[in-house]
Amino acid sequence: MRFWIAPHLAFLVQWLRILGLDILIWEKESVLREAGEAVVQWDRYPLPLERTRVPRITLSARGRVALLKEFFQLTGVQPERSGMFKRCLRCNTLLIPLEPEDARKKWPDLPPYVFQTQKRFNWCNVCRQLFWAGTHVQNMIRALEDWGIIIKETAPQDSLITP
DSSP, rough: OOEEEOOOGGGGGHHHHTHHHHHHETTTOOOOOOOTTTEEEETOOSSSSSSSSEEEEEEHHHOOHHHHHHHHHHOOOOOGGTTTTBBBBBTBBOEEEEOOOHHHHOOTOOOHHHHHOOOOOOTTTTTTTOOOOOHHHHHHHHHHHHTTTTTOOOOGGGGGGOO
């Protein structure tokens, strides 16, 4: 399912993409083409959709964590660890899993320490960016656990960005 987020909720986009959701920012010209697409808006700033039959989800919570929780409650989507870190945080493209040698070919400037310590990488064919599970990934997971968005559990680092 694809969600179009109202521009004033753009601060949620990266968190939702981290959780593996297909998220784009809605613009006036945006046309929902596929079944299962919906616009997510905030009751404080409703979008001009009154005369359209665009499916919409209206959030009313205040604050990032409350908005994320309300989003999942209203959509019925259950965030799971297995779906995390599958999309590019910049462009929303599905990432391509790479082995270390393939990652080094795509990104010759890969720091030696990263090459030696990481077992899995993800590549964005659109942005031409390489991703791996460094401490920032652990920090994002810890934040999502602390917020109650995902269930706390321990997982080995190399499984965080596997396909």
